[in-house]
């Protein structure tokens with residue numbers, strides 16, 4: 001039986017994406033060839049890459065607005081260094097918001113390139129909230145933030161108004177909610193949270209921002225080279241790009257980000273309501289910053305751990321334990337998680353209340 005998969009990443013994808021991906025591995029487009037054995041320069045694959053890039057921009061409302069979408073390798077973690085490499089000037093500086101473990105990892109890389117100002121941090125409170133009152137130095141080459149803190153279950157509900165170029169790691173909430181995406185200069189996201197299998201990273205970049213910092217950049221790390229080569233500078237991650245395209249098509253068929261967001265809000269409300277109602281549970285993040293993608297929560301009495309763990313496993317739930325730095329539980333309810341699956345978890349939480 002198919003499990004209710006709450007894993008934080010790699011994570012759940014629409015069932016039809018699994019099925020169509022499997023088909024393409026055996027016989028891609030009825031060509032008599034597997035997608036795994038065709039040239040990335042073949043007509044069939046170039047069409048996949050073109051559609052994936054165009055559809056990403058279309059869903060984000062950035063079509064024809066001077067943006068390019070790239071599908072690169074190396075995960076979101078490679079973007080941690082590509083961003084400063086491409087945007088930080090010699091002797092310049094970058095500004096970062098430290099809202100969690102991934103933000104910290106991005107800061108570590110930026111420090112290798114130049115002065116890195118941390119405008120605010122919630123580290124002292126184990127990242128239970130997103131810092132809000134801070135100033136971005138007007139002379140920074142860019143400001144970097146993390147829209148959704150996958151590990152701690154917090155999410156930025158608004159973004160700073162600034163003249164400094166805005167860079168955002170959206171790995172765990174890309175395509176999950178409507179935003180004015182044109183406020184960002186670079187958006188990046190590892191595929192494996194909300195878009196596809198591990199191996200591809202979506203980078204959405206404003207054309208006017210690239211190729212301007214005067215640094216010599218190794219080819220593979222140079223956004224300008226990837227843009228010029230239509231995201232085919234070298235062999236791209238062919239299969240992850242294809243599976244990501246299938247997910248993007250699925251989002252479009254559902255009615256785009258607006259429709260998906262509506263369902264995401266309903267799922268998050270259902271689960272947070274139960275966490276707040278049920279005396280056996282409490283949320284791990286402050287209420288106003290709660291993530292609609294990664295719901296972190298704890299048992300009020302850790303003595304119930306064994307019973308609860310047994311119950312959710314028996315209900316066919318997988319991937320619920322929290323990250324070791326938070327403990328407790330993390331229910332990742334990405335786009336393709338159904339509300340029926342969330343109801344299964346809520347039912348187990350209510351059953352625990354009756355059982356103890």
Ligand SMILES: *Cc1c(COP(=O)(O)O)cnc(C)c1O
Nearest residue numbers: 075076077102150169171172190
């Ligand atoms: C998972 C995650 C990353 C790291 O992604 P990789 O693709 O493994 O490098 C970075 N940022 C956020 C917000 C994440 O959730």
